[in-house]
Amino acid sequence: MKGTLGITVCVAALMAANAATAQELVIWHDKGDDGLAMIEEMSALFEAQHPGVTVTSLSYPTEQWFNRSIAGLNTNTGPDILFNDNNRIATIQQSTGRLCSVADLVDALPDGDRAYITDGDIASATLEGDIIMMPFQRVVIGWGARQSWLDAVGEEYPETWDDMIRIAQLFQDTDPDGNGEDDTFGVALQAGSAPSMIGAGTRMFAIAGNGVPYDIMNTDAEIVITDPTVADPTIGILQLFTEHGLVSPDTVNHNFTDMYQLIEGGRVGFFRVGNWNVAKWDREALEGDYVVGPYPSHIEGQPGHMLVNTVRGMAVPCDGDNVDLARDFVSFIVSQEAQQASLDHMGGVVRDDLDISGVTPGLTPFVSGEYPMATDSFMASIHPWYPELEEAYYRHLIDAVSNPPQDWDAWLQATAEDLQNTVAELQN
Amino acid sequence: MTTAVATATPRRLLPHLSRKAAGNAWHKRTLYLFLLPFAALTAIFGLWPIGQSIYLSFTESYTALSPQPVFVGLENFREILSNPDFLDSLWRTLLFTFVSVVLNVLVALVLAVMLSQPILERGRTLFKLAIFLPVITPDVAGFIVWKWMFNQDFGVVNAVLHGLGLPAFPGVTEPVSAFATLTIVELWHHVGLYTLIFLTNLQLLDRDLDEAARIDGATRWQRFRYVTLPQLRPAIIINSVYALIEFLKTFTVIVVITRGGPNFSTNFVSYFAYTKFGNAQYGEAMAMATVLFAAVAVLAAALVWAMSRGDYR
Numbered sequence: 001m002k003g004t005l006g007i008t009v010c011v012a013a014l015m016a017a018n019a020a021t022a023q024e025l026v027i028w029h030d031k032g033d034d035g036l037a038m039i040e041e042m043s044a045l046f047e048a049q050h051p052g053v054t055v056t057s058l059s060y061p062t063e064q065w066f067n068r069s070i071a072g073l074n075t076n077t078g079p080d081i082l083f084n085d086n087n088r089i090a091t092i093q094q095s096t097g098r099l100c101s102v103a104d105l106v107d108a109l110p111d112g113d114r115a116y117i118t119d120g121d122i123a124s125a126t127l128e129g130d131i132i133m134m135p136f137q138r139v140v141i142g143w144g145a146r147q148s149w150l151d152a153v154g155e156e157y158p159e160t161w162d163d164m165i166r167i168a169q170l171f172q173d174t175d176p177d178g179n180g181e182d183d184t185f186g187v188a189l190q191a192g193s194a195p196s197m198i199g200a201g202t203r204m205f206a207i208a209g210n211g212v213p214y215d216i217m218n219t220d221a222e223i224v225i226t227d228p229t230v231a232d233p234t235i236g237i238l239q240l241f242t243e244h245g246l247v248s249p250d251t252v253n254h255n256f257t258d259m260y261q262l263i264e265g266g267r268v269g270f271f272r273v274g275n276w277n278v279a280k281w282d283r284e285a286l287e288g289d290y291v292v293g294p295y296p297s298h299i300e301g302q303p304g305h306m307l308v309n310t311v312r313g314m315a316v317p318c319d320g321d322n323v324d325l326a327r328d329f330v331s332f333i334v335s336q337e338a339q340q341a342s343l344d345h346m347g348g349v350v351r352d353d354l355d356i357s358g359v360t361p362g363l364t365p366f367v368s369g370e371y372p373m374a375t376d377s378f379m380a381s382i383h384p385w386y387p388e389l390e391e392a393y394y395r396h397l398i399d400a401v402s403n404p405p406q407d408w409d410a411w412l413q414a415t416a417e418d419l420q421n422t423v424a425e426l427q428n
Numbered sequence: 429m430t431t432a433v434a435t436a437t438p439r440r441l442l443p444h445l446s447r448k449a450a451g452n453a454w455h456k457r458t459l460y461l462f463l464l465p466f467a468a469l470t471a472i473f474g475l476w477p478i479g480q481s482i483y484l485s486f487t488e489s490y491t492a493l494s495p496q497p498v499f500v501g502l503e504n505f506r507e508i509l510s511n512p513d514f515l516d517s518l519w520r521t522l523l524f525t526f527v528s529v530v531l532n533v534l535v536a537l538v539l540a541v542m543l544s545q546p547i548l549e550r551g552r553t554l555f556k557l558a559i560f561l562p563v564i565t566p567d568v569a570g571f572i573v574w575k576w577m578f579n580q581d582f583g584v585v586n587a588v589l590h591g592l593g594l595p596a597f598p599g600v601t602e603p604v605s606a607f608a609t610l611t612i613v614e615l616w617h618h619v620g621l622y623t624l625i626f627l628t629n630l631q632l633l634d635r636d637l638d639e640a641a642r643i644d645g646a647t648r649w650q651r652f653r654y655v656t657l658p659q660l661r662p663a664i665i666i667n668s669v670y671a672l673i674e675f676l677k678t679f680t681v682i683v684v685i686t687r688g689g690p691n692f693s694t695n696f697v698s699y700f701a702y703t704k705f706g707n708a709q710y711g712e713a714m715a716m717a718t719v720l721f722a723a724v725a726v727l728a729a730a731l732v733w734a735m736s737r738g739d740y741r
Contacts, residue, residue: 063705063706066705066706066708067493067705070493070708071493074493074494074495075494075495091707091708094490094708095489095490095493095708096490096494097490183581183582185581191689192687192689193687193703248580248581249580249581249598249601250579250580250581250599250600250601252601252689252690252691253600253601253685253686253687253689253690255687267581387707388707395513395692398689398690398691398692399691401690401691402602402603402690402691403691
């Protein structure tokens with residue numbers, strides 16, 4: 001009896017001691033199952049270095065993540081770490097001001113880790129001069145085409161915009177899927193909102209296709225949409241809706257989920273491919289029947305690029321219960337082993353020294369370095385009002401789709417002047 | 429003499445009435461005690477969020493959800509009311525509401541009158557069920573089906589029109605037709621409830637009045653216009669006010685089908701405010717919601733007043 005009692009007391013004491021030393025970091029994000037699995041694996045790796053520490057994560061729909069994060073940080077009931085795309089982290093900081101600078105952590109990274117973080121990554125992680133998140137996943141976007149459709153129309157992957165228009169017309173006018181129906185479209189786009197039409201449209205073909213640094217405004221707050229390298233892809237995209245009619249008519253209201261239905265339903269030939277899409281599209285939906293490459297260029301002789309569209313990172317609220325441990329973890333996510341987990345589960349990384357032998361064919365172009373990579377200018381990091389400028393620009397773009405102008409150049413000129421006035425107002 | 433009594437009576441009775449009222453209140457203390465929890469719940473879950481949202485409309489967006497919101501007075505209201513996009517959204521909301529209220533009440537009235545005809549005796553339950561089912565169908569599921577029906581690539585609406593040799597309907601791909609599409613979908617979703625209310629009232633009509641008018645030689649239209657319709661006035665008021673409130677707040681159908689497009693043609697105030705949350709513009713979003721709340725309250729009160737003014741009863 002005495003022995004049993006003693007064992008019970010010992011076990012209870014051990015459990016109490018363990019509870020006293022165990023620590024849990026909580027991360028909030030919106031990355032779904034892939035994000036949960038990645039953090040679970042990172043947690044196991046981190047625990048090996050920090051015994052007794054577990055890292056758990058909760059994934060919310062994006063809007064819930066926003067509202068919960070802002071409310072949580074403002075009332076000291078938030079998580080230890082926030083994980084999301086740079087623009088969303090920036091919005092949280094603008095709404096709360098409660099994210100701590102991680103500039104010292106970036107500086108303190110081992111040289112072997114720090115070397116992989118580029119100036120573009122730092123720019124994305126910066127808001128008004130302060131680095132507010134540790135960048136660790138680049139969201140890379142390329143241009144995709146249905147391989148079987150290219151074969152059916154006897155074409156290769158397009159290098160120029162004109163090639164793409166010609167092939168897209170074939171996709172639409174012939175019956176590339178061979179089902180005997182006139183039910184295919186040339187190009188999948190989305191135009192239901194500013195991020196859809198600009199972020200996933202005009203920006204792609206200007207910055208990635210033509211390799212220019214800006215798509216609406218430069219760092220001096222000058223509107224650049226009349227520059228031919230930006231004007232050509234901008235008008236080109238609008239004409240996909242009007243003169244060419246190479247997109248589904250419903251595209252005017254599409255966001256990414258509608259666009260995915262069109263792509264995954266096998267009814268469109270050209271489409272945007274993000275490195276987060278390929279895991280699904282390689283094994284189901286498209287079943288690997290696509291080829292990914294750089295965005296077609298408008299400039300004769302200049303190759304197109306793939307685009308680093310956003311950068312994801314982790315940010316640490318200053319008022320958390322485990323700030324020091326959270327800062328250790330966000331330093332850890334750039335390590336080789338953590339980056340391998342990131343690659344394996346989400347396809348996005350900042351390092352290029354990882355084992356890519358296991359990646360799927362769809363993901364290979366994103367990590368192999370075979371195509372030149374352009375980087376977004378992350379204007380919202382410099383000018384917090386930039387999303388409002390995009391909203392204003394979107395109104396012009398979607399209005400041009402509904403009411404196509406006779407003279408596109410004159411329309412672009414008038415739009416540029418109006419946007420320059422908007423910039424002046426926003427700066428004030 | 430009569431005047432003197434009339435003016436003197438209240439003075440004499442007032443103290444007595446006050447004492448009586450106080451006594452009644454004391455005697456009803458048990459009733460008030462039982463009502464208290466529900467009154468408190470109503471205040472907490474009904475009135476407090478409304479008050480809080482109005483309060484937040486006077487605060488700076490980036491501090492709205494913080495423990496110490498920064499008070500900015502009418503700045504958010506000045507901002508939205510000087511924004512042509514908001515005024516355009518408000519105008520579209522009012523136009524949509526007007527069209528939808530008139531259409532829903534009229535169609536519901538016609539349907540109710542048709543369903544009350546003796547000739548439909550046998551199939552009445554089936555028709556009533558068919559008209560009421562959309563009301564109890566989950567919003568989102570119904571709207572998604574409508575979205576597919578109007579799809580330009582494989583939608584059944586254009587397939588039927590094509591089969592009949594008619595031109596295609598642009599659905600939600602063009603501003604005017606998108607507005608019309610939402611009107612149709614919302615009619616489908618709501619008209620059953622208004623029909624049911626009319627139908628119930630039609631069954632309660634005083635048949636003697638109709639009989640008397642018939643004996644006096646009134647035509648069918650005259651009997652409907654001068655006998656039936658006046659008796660339906662309470663139902664018309666209820667349906668109109670409820671429809672007004674419902675359509676001013678139109679939201680789910682936009683989220684599911686158009687997302688405010690194309691070219692902002694269906695960007696009604698509720699949805700416009702919702703999109704502001706995405707950019708953390710909470711102050712402006714709450715100001716929009718407050719303007720909408722005020723519009724609903726004022727218009728509903730005005731409608732009740734206008735329609736009750738000529739009540740013959």
